[in-house]
Amino acid sequence: MAENNTNKPGNNGQAPDPSRRGFLKNSGIAVGGAAGGALLGGLFTNQFGKKDEKKSSAGNDKKTEKRFEEARMFFTRFADFAILEQATERIFPEDKNGPGAIGLGVPYFIDKQLAGPYGNNVKDYRQGPFTNGNGTAADSSLNRGEIIINGLRMMSEESMKRFDTKFDEASEEQQTEILKDFEADKVKIKGISSKSFFKLLRTLTLEGAYCDPLYGGNRNMEGWKMKEYPGSIASYANMIEEKEFIKMDQISLTDYQPK
Amino acid sequence: MAKMLPKTDAVIVGSGWAGGIAAAELSKKGYKVVGLERGKAQVREDFIGSKDELRYDSRKVMFQDLSKETLTIRNTTDEVASPNRSNDTNAINGTDTGGSGVHWNGMVYRWLPTDFEIHSKTVEKYGEKIIPKDMRLQDWGITYDELETYYDKFEKATGISGEPDPLRPGQRSDDYPTPPQKETEIIRTFTKAAKDLGYHPYRIASANLSEGYTNPDGETINGCVYCAFCESFGCDFGAKADPIATVLATASKTGNYELRNNAYAVRVIHENGKATGIKYVDTETGEEFIQPADLVVVSGFVFSNTRLMLLSEIGKPYNPKDETGVIGKSLTAHQRNLTHTRVRGFFDEKKFNRYAGTGALGVTMDDFNVEQLDHNKLDFLHGFCLRTSQRGDRPISNNHVPDGTPSWGPEFKEKSLFYANRRIDVQQQNGALPWRENYMDLDPSYTDIFGDPLLRVTSKFHDQDRNIVKYAHQRGKELLEQMGADYITVPDINEETEFDKTSLSDHTGGGVIMGENPETSAVNNYSQVWEMDNLFVVGASSFPHLSSSNPTATVGALAYRAAEGMIKFLENGGGQLIQNGKEATASTKG
Numbered sequence: 001m002a003e004n005n006t007n008k009p010g011n012n013g014q015a016p017d018p019s020r021r022g023f024l025k026n027s028g029i030a031v032g033g034a035a036g037g038a039l040l041g042g043l044f045t046n047q048f049g050k051k052d053e054k055k056s057s058a059g060n061d062k063k064t065e066k067r068f069e070e071a072r073m074f075f076t077r078f079a080d081f082a083i084l085e086q087a088t089e090r091i092f093p094e095d096k097n098g099p100g101a102i103g104l105g106v107p108y109f110i111d112k113q114l115a116g117p118y119g120n121n122v123k124d125y126r127q128g129p130f131t132n133g134n135g136t137a138a139d140s141s142l143n144r145g146e147i148i149i150n151g152l153r154m155m156s157e158e159s160m161k162r163f164d165t166k167f168d169e170a171s172e173e174q175q176t177e178i179l180k181d182f183e184a185d186k187v188k189i190k191g192i193s194s195k196s197f198f199k200l201l202r203t204l205t206l207e208g209a210y211c212d213p214l215y216g217g218n219r220n221m222e223g224w225k226m227k228e229y230p231g232s233i234a235s236y237a238n239m240i241e242e243k244e245f246i247k248m249d250q251i252s253l254t255d256y257q258p259k
Numbered sequence: 260m261a262k263m264l265p266k267t268d269a270v271i272v273g274s275g276w277a278g279g280i281a282a283a284e285l286s287k288k289g290y291k292v293v294g295l296e297r298g299k300a301q302v303r304e305d306f307i308g309s310k311d312e313l314r315y316d317s318r319k320v321m322f323q324d325l326s327k328e329t330l331t332i333r334n335t336t337d338e339v340a341s342p343n344r345s346n347d348t349n350a351i352n353g354t355d356t357g358g359s360g361v362h363w364n365g366m367v368y369r370w371l372p373t374d375f376e377i378h379s380k381t382v383e384k385y386g387e388k389i390i391p392k393d394m395r396l397q398d399w400g401i402t403y404d405e406l407e408t409y410y411d412k413f414e415k416a417t418g419i420s421g422e423p424d425p426l427r428p429g430q431r432s433d434d435y436p437t438p439p440q441k442e443t444e445i446i447r448t449f450t451k452a453a454k455d456l457g458y459h460p461y462r463i464a465s466a467n468l469s470e471g472y473t474n475p476d477g478e479t480i481n482g483c484v485y486c487a488f489c490e491s492f493g494c495d496f497g498a499k500a501d502p503i504a505t506v507l508a509t510a511s512k513t514g515n516y517e518l519r520n521n522a523y524a525v526r527v528i529h530e531n532g533k534a535t536g537i538k539y540v541d542t543e544t545g546e547e548f549i550q551p552a553d554l555v556v557v558s559g560f561v562f563s564n565t566r567l568m569l570l571s572e573i574g575k576p577y578n579p580k581d582e583t584g585v586i587g588k589s590l591t592a593h594q595r596n597l598t599h600t601r602v603r604g605f606f607d608e609k610k611f612n613r614y615a616g617t618g619a620l621g622v623t624m625d626d627f628n629v630e631q632l633d634h635n636k637l638d639f640l641h642g643f644c645l646r647t648s649q650r651g652d653r654p655i656s657n658n659h660v661p662d663g664t665p666s667w668g669p670e671f672k673e674k675s676l677f678y679a680n681r682r683i684d685v686q687q688q689n690g691a692l693p694w695r696e697n698y699m700d701l702d703p704s705y706t707d708i709f710g711d712p713l714l715r716v717t718s719k720f721h722d723q724d725r726n727i728v729k730y731a732h733q734r735g736k737e738l739l740e741q742m743g744a745d746y747i748t749v750p751d752i753n754e755e756t757e758f759d760k761t762s763l764s765d766h767t768g769g770g771v772i773m774g775e776n777p778e779t780s781a782v783n784n785y786s787q788v789w790e791m792d793n794l795f796v797v798g799a800s801s802f803p804h805l806s807s808s809n810p811t812a813t814v815g816a817l818a819y820r821a822a823e824g825m826i827k828f829l830e831n832g833g834g835q836l837i838q839n840g841k842e843a844t845a846s847t848k849g
Contacts, residue, residue, distance in 0.1 A: 090667075090668065091667040091668065092667070092672055093668065093669050093672060095669055095673065097672065097673065097676050100672075118318060121344075121345070122326065123324055123325055123326055123345075124325055124344045124346075125325040125326060125329040125343070125344045125345075126326065126344070127342070127705060127706065135341070135760070136345065136347060136348055136760070137345075137347075138344040138345030138347055138348070139341070176668065179667075183666075183667075202666070202667055205667075206655055207313055207317055210312070210653075210655045211313040211317075212311055212312070212313065214311075215313055224654060226676050227654050227657075227676055227679045228614075228680060229614050229654045229679070230614055231310075232308075232310035233486065233615075234484065234486060235485065235486055236484065236485040236486060236487065236612070236615035236616075236651075237441075237483075237484045237485050239612065239615065240441050240485045240612065240616070241441050241442060241443060242444070243447075244610075245610035245612060245680060246612055253308065253310065253311060256308060256310060257307075257308035258307060258308055
C-alpha cells in the first residue's frame with residue numbers, strides 16, 4: 001500500500017511522533033476554563049508516565065475505592081484472567097497519555113461481555129454445519145467465550161514452549177512477540193484461527209477502553225479523556241460551526257439518561 | 260394449522276419506509292390496513308438516553324436477529340454457500356417498528372435521469388459493445404421525469420434539509436422543504452478544495468433537519484441538535500425523519516391501521532393467480548395465522564422480499580445459466596469492502612470537532628457521475644459521487660492511523676489518540692451494476708427457525724467494480740492533497756478484493772426488479788407484480804441496479820408511486836396497471 005501514500009517531501013513516509021508541543025499547539029480552545037485547565041494539568045503532571053512493574057487489575061491503583069462489581073463472572077481460572085490482563089495491556093498499553101487496558105478496567109469488561117449474550121452468540125445464526133473455521137470468530141462452532149479461553153491458553157502454551165515461562169510472567173517483548181504471531185495466523189488453535197482469535201481480542205480490548213463506563217471499562221472515562229471524546233452530550237448545536245477544536249468535559253450515561 | 264383471521268382491505272409486510280408509506284396512503288383513503296412487522300414494537304421513548312456506542316453500534320441491537328434467519332453467501336454457482344452468522348459482518352438490516360428507516364443516517368439523494376434508462380442511454384451514447392460481456396443493464400420502465408413528483412412527495416413528507424445540485428439544473432419541481440444543516444470546518448475545508456479544483460460541491464440533503472418542520476400530513480419533526488448518534492441509533496430528539504415520526508404516525512391517526520409486531524411473515528398465500536393473504540408466525544407464542552386481504556403488499560428489505568416470493572413460489576426463479584426467470588436476479592450492492600472504503604487524510608496541524616455531527620452532515624459533488632464522465636476513456640461504466648461527512652466519530656470505531664502504523668501496541672495507541680480529531684475522510688459512492696451470476700435463490704441446506712430454507716446470495720466482483728472504486732480513490736486523494744493533508748491512506752483494492760460476508764450493506768438492491776415487461780422483470784413501475792395483480796412488492800428489491808448515491812429517497816419515491824397504484828387498483832376494481840408498456844385505461848383492465 002506504500003506506493004499509494006501521499007507524503008510531503010522530506011517526510012520519508014513516516015508519520016510524525018506527535019510531540020507535546022504539537023499537541024498543545026493544536027489542542028484548541030477549552031470550554032470551561034476549569035475543566036480545560038484540569039485536563040492540561042493532568043497531562044503535565046503526567047501521572048501515568050512512570051514505568052512500573054507489570055500491572056494487574058488488583059495492582060497499584062492505590063487510592064481507588066472498593067469496586068464490588070470487579071469480580072469474575074465468566075473466567076473460572078485466575079490463570080486465564082491473568083493472561084487476559086497482560087494480553088490486553090500489550091494491545092492498549094499505559095503511556096504518557098494515560099492508563100492502559102488494565103487501568104481502564106478492560107479485563108473485567110471482557111469478563112462481563114463473555115458472560116453475557118455476546119459471549120454466547122445469542123443473536124447469531126448457529127445452525128450447523130460450521131464449515132468455515134478460518135473465517136470470522138462467528139463462523140467458528142465455538143462461541144466467543146470459548147474462543148477467548150482457547151486462545152489465551154494457547155498463548156500461555158506458546159510462552160512455555162518458547163520461553164519456559166507463563167505468558168503473564170514473560171517479558172513485554174516476549175508477550176508482544178507471541179501476540180504478533182497470533183495476529184499473523186502463525187499458531188494453531190482448536191476451532192478458530194489464531195488471526196480471528198486475535199482480532200476478537202483486539203476488538204474487545206478497544207471496546208473496553210472506550211465504551212460507556214456502565215459496562216465496567218473506560219474507568220472514570222479516562223479512555224474518553226485521552227481521546228478528547230465528550231461522551232453523551234445532549235447538543236452540539238451551539239459549537240458545531242466553530243473553526244477551532246473545542247475540548248469538552250466528559251458526560252457518561254449515568255448522568256445523561258433520564259432517572 | 261394456521262388460524263384464519265377476518266379479512267381486511269390490505270395487509271402489508273414490513274413497517275419501514277416502503278411499508279409505512281403504503282400504510283399511510285391507503286389508510287388515509289379509508290382502507291383498512293393490517294401491518295405485519297417481524298420485530299418488536301418501538302416508540303420514540305425507546306431512543307431517549309440511547310447514546311451508547313457499545314450497545315447500538317458494536318452489538319447492533321437494532322438489527323435483524325440472526326438467530327431466527329440469515330443469508331448464506333458464496334461467490335460462484337459451483338461453491339457451497341456458508342451462512343452469514345453474525346451482525347459483525349452482516350448487512351445492517353433493520354427489524355422492529357420502522358425498520359431500517361429508524362436507524363438510517365438520513366442522506367437523501369435523487370438518482371439520475373440516466374439511471375432509469377441506463378441501458379438505452381448507454382447504448383445510445385456508446386453502442387452496445389461498451390457493455391461488458393456478463394453485465395446486464397436494464398431500463399427501469401419509468402423515467403426520472405415521471406418519478407420526480409414522487410421524490411418531491413417523499414422529501415416533503417420527511418422535511419429534507421438541502422440545497423440543489425448545481426450540475427442538475429431544472430430537475431426539481433420545488434426546493435427542499437428546509438435549508439441545509441449548519442456548516443462545519445470539515446465541510447468548509449472540503450468545499451474550498453473542491454472549488455479550487457474546479458468542482459461543484461453542494462450540501463448533502465439530510466433527513467436530520469436544520470429546523471423544526473411539520474409535513475403535509477401534520478407530523479412534526481424537530482430541528483437537529485447535532486448530537487452525533489444517527490446511524491445504528493434511533494433519534495433521541497425526534498429530529499431525524501423516520502417512519503415512526505412520519506408515515507406510521509399518519510397511518511395510526513386514521514384509525515384504519517393496525518400494526519402487529521413479532522409477526523413474522525412466512526408465505527404469501529395465493530390461489531388461481533391471486534394473492535389471498537399472508538401467513539405469519541407470532542414469534543411470542545409460536546402460533547401461525549393467515550391474514551386474508553384484497554390487496555397484499557410485501558415491503559421488507561431486499562432479502563425478505565425476494566425470499567418471500569421464492570418461498571411462496573410466485574414468479575419464476577431466476578436461473579443464471581440460461582437467464583430464464585426473474586425472481587432473484589440483479590443483486591447489486593454498495594459493498595462495504597469496496598464501494599464504502601474511504602480515502603483518509605491525516606492532518607498534523609489541523610484539529611476538527613469530529614465528535615460532533617449528524618448522519619448526513621456533509622458536502623458532496625456530482626462532477627464524476629455517469630452523466631459527467633466520458634466512458635470511452637475509462638475502464639468502467641457509471642460514475643460516483645465524492646463527499647465528506649461529519650457523522651460524529653465515536654471512540655470504539657474511530658481508531659484510524661496513517662499507513663505503516665501497527666494496529667495495536669504503544670505506537671498505535673499514541674497515533675490513534677493523536678489523529679482522533681485530526682482527520683478528514685473522502686468517500687466515493689459508485690454505481691453498482693448487475694451481473695449475470697450475481698443473484699439470489701434458496702439455500703439447499705440451511706434453514707431458519709421455522710424450517711424454511713435461507714436465502715442464498717451468489718456474488719462476485721468484476722473488473723468494473725474494482726476499477727471504478729480505484730479511480731474514485733485517486734480523485735479522493737487529489738482532494739485531500741488540495742486540503743493539505745499530511746498523510747493520505749488509500750485503500751488497497753486489488754485482484755484479491757472479493758465479495759465476501761462483509762460486502763453486503765444496507766445499500767443492497769434487486770431480486771424482485773421493476774422493468775418494462777414480464778419477461779425481464781418481476782414488477783411494473785407501480786411495483787405491482789406482473790403476474791399477480793393484487794400483489795405489490797415494494798422497496799429496494801425493485802431496483803434493477805444501484806446508482807452512485809444513497810438509496811432511501813428512491814425507495815420512498817417508488818413507494819409513493821406504488822401506493823398511488825394500489826389505490827388505483829382498489830378504486831378501479833383491479834387489473835394490471837401497466838399494459839403493453841402503457842398506463843392501463845379503465846376500459847382495458849381485465
